[in-house]
Amino acid sequence: MKRWMTGALVAATIAATSRADERPMTIDDLLAVKSVGDPQVSPEGAAVVYVVSELDKEAGKTNSSLWLVPTAGGEPRKLTSAPGTNNHPRWSPDGKTLAFVSSRGGSAQIWLLPIDGGEARQLTKLPIDVDGPLWSPKGDRIAFAAQVYPGKSPEETAVQDKVKEESKSKVRTYDHLMVRHWSAWDEGKKSHLFVADAKTGEAVDLTPKLEVNTPPAPFGGSGDYAWSHDGATLAFTAEPIENHAWSTNTDIWLVPVGGGEPKNLTESNPAADGSPEFSPDGGRLAYISQARPGFESDLWVLRIRDLATDKTIDASSYLDRPIQGFAWKSPTELIASIDDDGTVPIVALPASGARDGSHKLATGGANASVSVGPGGESFAYLHHTGDKPGEVYYKSGDAEAKALTSHNAPLLAQLDLSPMESFTFEGADGAKVQGWLMKPPGFDPNKKYPVLFLIHGGPQGAWHDEWHGRWNYPLFAAPGYALVAINPRGSTGFGQKFTDQISLDWTGKVYEDLMKGLDHALATYSFLDEDKVAAAGGSYGGFMVNWICGHTDRFKALVSHAGVFDLVSMYGSTEELWFPDWEYGGPPWEKLEHYLDRSPSLFAENFKTPTLVIHGALDFRVPDVQGLGMFTSLQRVGVPSRYVWFPDEGHWIAKPANRIVWWREVHDWLAKYLK
Structure with missing residues (x-):
């Protein structure tokens, strides 16, 4: 007994010392986090290759490298050392070679690396950048994407x-929308699907006449195209052929690799289809699909199409949760990541569509980027939580999942990071609403802490128990703030009805959910200081902050990032018109009263709360005139305010130097009113 107590005292002392050595997170820590991604299990199942990306703060660039780790566990091994881009590794079918994208030659090209040793060799040598290599089943060809002028x-x-670059005139002319998208003007080039010979690198454009992007811009990737079992066909996702600016009708096409015209496989569905993946037996095609045209946040459903009969079954809508990604596990089963109650679990789904065979394989936090091992007996994936960055995990059979990597462990050991804590409350109309709480570093239950109330964007999005590279929970909490983040009406992962209830109602139930959620947290957690509460939000969250500014003075300070300010002018300057058409019921000339009733710009006379307004000049989703309008109105009515404008950033602030400024401005503003 005495020996046990001595050991316990030693352990307690070590734990206390370790805890005392921990410190709050800083922006330098966030930038030092190694981003682990894209795990790929080898064909024989013995290893996983993956990508580690690290920021070079001084150069303002990201260096990425390939790493290899045994699935049995062991020390990871770095495979590439060249600076710049080295990413998107894919195994050859025989497991002897890795195809990957590297910028080591001056442009992004496909390189081949012998896994047993030897130097990487450049395969493609095109005068334009390429991306997303995928081996054919026989290993004789590699599909990839590249931007060209159609034809x-x-x-x-x-x-x-080169001619355009050297021209003295930089004028642009357009005859149709979109003229710009996300953070880039339309220069006339489109992403096309190519196939290269795996020995010579000679490449052929399979979609030379295509006037739209495949994969779809701006966030499409190699998950939007796939090889058929026999290597004779590629399935790909393409943007809408008509009315691109106000249509969500992405389709899946089939194109013969030997040449021929593409065939639209999902032409009968006027809504979105994407992410095709052929079954292991080659007879079926799985993909995700939406039912309602024009609604980008409709439920993403997994569908499986019999290629012989064209019969399609619904394999997931009974879950009432959107599919975020999937892979075939076997000819009879698939696995998928789903958005579920503020987490992202991995679930098994029968290929028959049977409901009784669905079950969860990985839970807690966020689990994504699944790569299935041989025979479907194992899979690798990324797992992360609000207080831990992503690492590669591996699950084999019924055994518990295990972490294969720990690239950020040395950094995390220095930091005082609190886990996310879930709570629920009764929102508008008595609905059950979920929220998150994060305690500040050095938490003492006997003290009172200022509260930072976070409002997510979308509006069809959600706060998850996940590591966020931009809106990072621990860094928000670092100065000594308790975080409260609500998933109000419109949030995804709580049933499609719940998601739908924000459309045509941007300021109703959602506002009530937010205020009731904050009230619940303040009443439930005695350490929250109700007299020191600030709110921050981006995109739709910025809109809601702007709305809050004109409708309540309960907050000591506000932070509005990329927030919509005037709904009418927003319609004429944003790019994806399907969004306001759906969310507000149509364009302003048809629904003017709706626009005016919900536009923060018309309530500026009520502004009272000090507000920090942040915007990027390259934000074409919510153009920067929205942020300038908010700041102008705040100044005009005499409310303390500050405008932070990034000339080289879009909707998201991405460059290291700018991220430092962003966090400094946010922390300084909050400290001014909460400390």
């Missing part, structure tokens, strides 16, 4: 780019 070769595209 022109890569060489002709490079020549035209």
Whole structure:
């Protein structure tokens, strides 16, 4: 007994010392986090290759490298050392070679790395950048994507780019929308699907006449195209052929690799289809699909199409949760990541569509980027939580999942990071609403802490128990703030009805949910200081902050990032018009009263709360005139305010130097009113 107590005292002393050595997170820590991604299980199942990205703060660039780790566990091994881009690794079918994208030659090209040793060799040598290599089943060809002018070769595209660059006039002319998208103007080039010979690198454009992007811009990738079992066909996702600016009708096409016209496989569905994946037996095609045209946040459903009969079954809508990603596990089963109650679990789904066979394989936090091992007996994936960045995990059979990597462990050991804590309350109309709480570093239950109330964007999005590279929970909490983050009406992962209830009602039930959620947290957690509460939000969250500014003075300070301010002018300057058409019921000339009733710009006379307004000049989703309008109105009515404008950033602040400024401005503003 005495020996046990001595050991316990030693352990307690070590724990206390360790805890005392921990410190709050800083922006330098956030930038030092190694981003682990894209795990790929080898064909024989013995290893996982993955990507580690690290910021070079001084250069303002990201260096990424390939790593290899045994699935049995052991020390990871770095495979590439060249600076710049080294990403998107994919195993050859025989497991002897990795294809990956590298910028080591001056542009992004496909390189091949022998896994047993030897130097990587450059496969493609095109005068334009390429991305997303995928091996054919036989290993003789590699599919990839590259941007060209429709009807022109890569060489002709490079020549035209040079002519435009050297022209003294930089004028742009357009005859149709979109003229710009996300953070880039339309320069006339489109992403096309190519196939290269795996020995010579000679490449052919399979979609030379396509006038839209495949994969879809701006966030499409290699998950939007796939090889057929026999290697004769590629399935790909393409943007809407008509009315691109106000249509969500992405479709899945089939194109013969040997040449021929693409065939639209999902032409009968006027809503979105994407992410095709052929079954292991080659007879079926799985993909995700939406039912309602024009609604980007409709339920993403997993569908499976029999290629012989064209019969399609619904394999997931009974879950009432959106599919975020999936993979075939076997000819009879798939696994998928789903958005579920503020977490992202991995679930098994029968390919028959049977409901009784669905079950969870990985839970807690966020679990994504699944790669299935041979025979479907195992899979690798990324797992992360609000207080821990992503690492590669591996699950085999019925055994417990295990972490294969720990790249950020040395950094995390220095930091005082609190886990996310879930709570629920009764929102508008008595609905059950979920929220998150994060305690500040050095938490003492006997003290009172200022509260930072976070409002997510979308509006069809959600706060998850996940590591966020931009709106990072621990860094918000670092100065000594307790975080409260509500998933109000419109949030995803709580049933499609719950998600739908924000459309045409941006300021009703959602506002009530938010205020009731904050009230519940303040009443439930005695350490929250109800007299020191600030709110911050981005995109739709910025809109809601702007709305709050004109409708309540309960907050000591506000932070509005990329927030919509005037709904009418927003319609004429944003790019994806399907969004306001759906969310507000149509354009302003048809629904003017709706626009005016919900536009923060018309309530500026009520502004009282000090507000920090942040915007990027390259934000074409919510153009920067929205932020300037908010700041102008705040100044005009005499409310303390500050405008932070980034000339080289879009909707998200991404460059290291700018991220430092962003966090400094946010922390300084909050400290001014909460400390």
